[in-house]
Amino acid sequence: MQYIFLLISLSAIFCGPPSDLVDPFQYEYFKIPYNKTMYSGYLEPEDIPDHHFHYIFYPNDKSDLPVILWLNGGPGCSSLTGAMIENGPFVFIGGTPIFEENKYSWGKFAHMLYVETPVGVGFSYKNDGNTTTSDDVTAQNNYYMLLAFYRKFPEYKNNELYIAGESYAGTYIPTLVNKIIDNSQSNIRIRGMMIGNGCTDASECTKEAKYFPYYKFQFLANHNFISQKLEEYIEIHKAKCQFNKEQFCQDLYQDILTETNLDGTYEYNPYNIYGTCFQPPVETPQGERIPYAKNKFDPFDIIQGHIPPCSDAVGLYHYLRDDEFRKYLNIHPQSDQWAKCQSLNYTKDPRATYHLYPKIMAKGIKILKFSGDVDGVVPITGTIYWIEKLQKELNLPTIQQWRPWFKSNKQNAGNLWEIDGLLFVSVRNAGHMVPADQKEAAFIMAHNFIFDVPFSEE
Amino acid sequence: MQYIFLLISLSAIFCGPPSDLVDPFQYEYFKIPYNKTMYSGYLEPEDIPDHHFHYIFYPNDKSDLPVILWLNGGPGCSSLTGAMIENGPFVFIGGTPIFEENKYSWGKFAHMLYVETPVGVGFSYKNDGNTTTSDDVTAQNNYYMLLAFYRKFPEYKNNELYIAGESYAGTYIPTLVNKIIDNSQSNIRIRGMMIGNGCTDASECTKEAKYFPYYKFQFLANHNFISQKLEEYIEIHKAKCQFNKEQFCQDLYQDILTETNLDGTYEYNPYNIYGTCFQPPVETPQGERIPYAKNKFDPFDIIQGHIPPCSDAVGLYHYLRDDEFRKYLNIHPQSDQWAKCQSLNYTKDPRATYHLYPKIMAKGIKILKFSGDVDGVVPITGTIYWIEKLQKELNLPTIQQWRPWFKSNKQNAGNLWEIDGLLFVSVRNAGHMVPADQKEAAFIMAHNFIFDVPFSEE
Incomplete structure (x- = not known):
């Protein structure tokens, strides 16, 4: 009785779909250190009714904050990594299946939406199981997915939207922003994009x-x-x-x-060259052992339904392959077994997304490009290369010269550089997954970018 | 009675000077996790009787192992930092005054001798208090200091000697080796030198x-x-x-x-660019607060009796300024209050030590040049520069091409490169003080170099 009452009261406050509400009485059972509402379910677009995008949504109590859609890359990797390892409200203690509160959750200043995309990734699925797609089809479908989000949560339609993510989301994000621009009648209030160690120029991530x-x-x-x-x-x-x-x-x-000898037998973490290559036994609750992909110069070559080399995945497999937890997240029986990264039949645009920047910038969309400066997968060198190229080609004035910035304790946090329409922020001693490696710096960076707060200088 | 007996038995085994034996019954009082003999006292050369070099010596039970003389740099910095932070048998838990056993003590494969030099540094002193010196005078006096060591511990006269250290010891070491070569009648069995992030070329560390x-x-x-x-x-x-x-x-x-903005107000650790700038309150047991030097682009500019910027010094000041501990180390009343680094009136050779290498190599002295690859003070870039120059000028063949090496758990440990007569080893994610930052890698490196063990490749 009490239970029913709470469901009603929560849905009354948040207007979210009661069927997707994650049972808060189970937080304690799953040792989740969280006391707010969360939704988990599917975004099922009208235009592509055979597509089912799994999402987790953590609304903030303050309704007028922006919505941040977070996307992980791959192609083929699940955004639940972002939710439970990077910037969600509760994340795993590194290398363990133990949740802790994330003091630096981006949910403290935004409504955080994590979507597993394209279908075939994580719990997202397509009725016929076909995962053939491309940059353009993914962008179109992600646009439909967003419309489905607003249909499910219409009260966020007027909030500013930021789309954020890392790695191959460096392609998903500008291509999706481009679709939003092209479909201005949908009135999606896209305000900015935040891309970490992302694929942008043709010299990165393309075949x-x-x-x-x-x-x-x-x-x-x-x-x-x-x-x-x-x-x-x-x-x-x-x-x-x-x-x-x-x-x-x-x-x-x-x-x-x-x-x-990067294709050799020694352990080298391409995602953080100074970090440990993390390879403890990763097992599902049923005792199934999940193999790591072999260390390779380019880890994107070998993501085949395995754990990418050196990645932290103990907690993810412990929870997301647990039948009870799956029920708890309202996962459909049609959804596949969860995997950190899935092999898709994916066609990449050989131009990547660099060509979209002039159009996006002309629309006044705010752009944050950030880079963990010890990532060997989509490294800072390539990012600096194309930003310099963009500045030159579009003749964009420098707004802030290259300079250091720092964290609350005055420790050096990295460098920044701003050209008209694009802010670049490097995060010192962070690898491919910036909010996982340097949580405080990532929090400050995203917060300051969104709310136009100057970065500390001295 | 038992006490007297132990003193006699220890000195009988090791033949060391009983007056310098550090009271083993006090290990427990000072919470020192060690159960072997250690000596602390002064080396007082016959030729310069007004010089008193404080030393700590940790003999190994196996008498035929080499002796390693460890020297810290500066000029003006104490080698007790090496003993108690880097590669001694017991070291501080980072940022605390709590000793722990060093699993990777170099004392496990050698007799470890730490000397504070030149006089004026740490507990070492000269009768008249004058600290005016130069590279050449320091080398000459260090040579006399070595003779004094062998007079005090004659049983080590036939052991191989390695001289090791870091930073400005990159000057102390080859200049001392040069003196040993020039005084071959002393029959010091100098076998090799091991220099980490050391000053060598005129483009490093000179005025x-x-x-x-x-x-x-x-x-x-x-x-x-x-x-x-x-x-x-x-x-x-x-x-x-x-x-x-x-x-x-x-x-x-x-x-x-x-x-x-490296001379600015934010915290940046020049000794390990990815490390924390370590600045907790450092106090003596009497409550005196020891100020840190201000962050500067070149920390060597500002070592003025203070703690170098960002350095870990909590444990050192807690113990080495404690009157009881001072007594325990047999420190003379004439010795000054201990400091991590002292200001000396020091004249550097503008040629540095590069010019000594051909002579040292011609004598068959083994050379290990190692480099913590994230040190901004004597960085890896300069080291690679002069090794390439040396190889070219002396036409030295490459013995081992640049390649990675790794630790026991197969984690990448850095890279190595060997030219005829000189082994270069980089230590990944180590700063200026390699054995402090990467203890296991430093242990393997020093051990393999001394005993000619090949470095793991695959």
């Missing part, structure tokens, strides 16, 4: 970039994984070898692999 | 290098403290500005300081 991933080589040389001698040789052949499959360039690539 | 410390700029640019734009500008003016005081170069240096 063609892999022939000779120059910015990764430069990053590894900067951090002394590659000798000075070889670095100079790479520099000489850069112009010739980028996007080039010819034998000479492939031989040079092979020399780099030999010198770095 | 003249400070006009335009190019390799620091390069290092900071590699790690994104400096913008790509400014980095390119520095690169263009490198040849002109190194060792050059002219206004244009000083202005460029000022631009770098402005962009990095």
Whole structure:
């Protein structure tokens, strides 16, 4: 009786769908250190009724704050990693299946929405199980997914929307923003995008970039994984070898692999070059052992339904493959077993998303590009390259010169640089997953960007 | 009675001077997790009888192992930092005055000798209190100090000697080895030197290098403290500005300081750019508060009897300024109050020590040059520069190509590169004080170098 009453009262306050409300009486059972409302269910777009996007939504008590849609990358990786490892209200203590309160949850200043996309990822599914898609189809479907969100939660229609994420979400986000712009009649109040260690330029993450991933080589040389001698040789052949499959360039690539031994047997965490390669036994509650992908120079090559190399996944598999927890999150029986990353039949646009920036900037969409500065997967070197290119091509004035910024205790937090229409923030000693590695710095960064608070200088 | 007996039995086994034996019954009182013999006292050379070098010696039970003399740098910094923070048998738990056993003590494979040098440093003193010295005088006096060690501990005369240390010990060590070579009649069995983040080339640590410390700029640019734009500008003016005081170069240096704000008010640990700037209150047991030196681009500029910026010193001041502990270490009343670093009247050789390498190598002295790869004070960039120069000038063949090595758990530990007569080892994610930051890697490195054990490859 009490239970029914609470459901009614919560749904009355938040107007959210009662069927998706996560039972708050179970917080204690699952040792979740949280005392607010959360929803978990599916966004089921009218236009593509065979698509079922699983989402988790943590509304903030203060209704007028912005909504942040968070997307993880891959393609094929679940945004529940963002929710439960990075910037959600409760996250795992590193390398354990124990939840702790996230003091630096982005939910403290926003309504946080995590969606598993495209369908086939995590608990999201398509009726026929077909996961064939592309950048453009994903963007179109993500747009329908957003409309479905607003249909389910119409009271957030007037809130500002920020779309955030990392890695291949560097493609999902601008392509989705582009669809929103093109469909202005939907009146989605898109205000900004925040992309961490994201794929943007054609020289990053595309199939063609892999022939000779120059910015990764430069990053590894900067951090002394590659000798000075070889670095100079790479520099000489850069112009010739980028996007080039010819034998000479492939031989040079092979020399780099030999010198770095990154496809070898030792443990090296490509997502944080100074971090530990994290490989404890990861088991489901049923005792099934989940294999890690082998260490590779480019981890995107080998995400095949396994755990990406060196990743922290103990807590995720413990909870998200638990039948009780699955019920608790209102997961449909049609949803597959959850995996951190799934193999999709995915076609990438060889232009990546760099070409969309002029249009997005012209619309006044705020842009934060952030970079964990010790990530070897989508490294800071490539990001700086394309921002400089963009500045030059569009003749954008510098608003803030490159300078350090710092955290509350005055510890150096990284550097920033602002050109007209785009803020770049590096996060010192953070890898590919910035809000996981440097929670306080990531919190300050996202907060200050959204609310136009100047970053501490001195 | 039991006490007298133990003293006799220990001195009988080790033949060391009973007056310098540190009272083992007090280990428990001072919470020292150690059960072996240790000596603390003074080395008082015959040739310079007004010099009193304080030393701590931890002999190993196995008498035929090598002796390692460890020296910290500065000039002016105490080697007790090495003993109690880095590679001694018991060290402080970071940031606390609590001793713990050092699982990776170099004392496990050697007799460890720590000497505070030159006089004026730490507990070492000269009768007249005058601390005027130079590279050459220091080398000569360190040689006399070594003779005094062998007079005090003659049973180690036939053991192989390795001289190790970091930072400005990069000067103390080759200059001392040079004196040993020049005085071959003393029959000191010098076998090798091991230098971490050490001053070697004239472009590092000399007065003249400070006009335009190019390799620091390069290092900071590699790690994104400096913008790509400014980095390119520095690169263009490198040849002109190194060792050059002219206004244009000083202005460029000022631009770098402005962009990095490294002389600003925020906390940045120059000794480990990804580490915390460590500044808890440091107090003596009497409640005296010890001030930290202000954060500066070049911390060597401002060591004035204070704690170098961001350094861990809580335990050192707690113990080494404690009157009881001082008595326990057999410290003379003439010794000054202990300080981590002291200001000396010190004249540096503008040539540094690079010019000594051909001679030392010709004598077959083994050389290990190691580098914590995230140190901004004597960074890896400068070390690689002069090793490449040495290889070219002496036409030395490469013995091992640049390649990664790893620790026992297969985690990547850094890279190595061997030229005929010199082994270079980088230690990943270690700063200026390698054995403090990466104890296991430092242990493996020193052990493998001394005993000619190949470094793990796969």
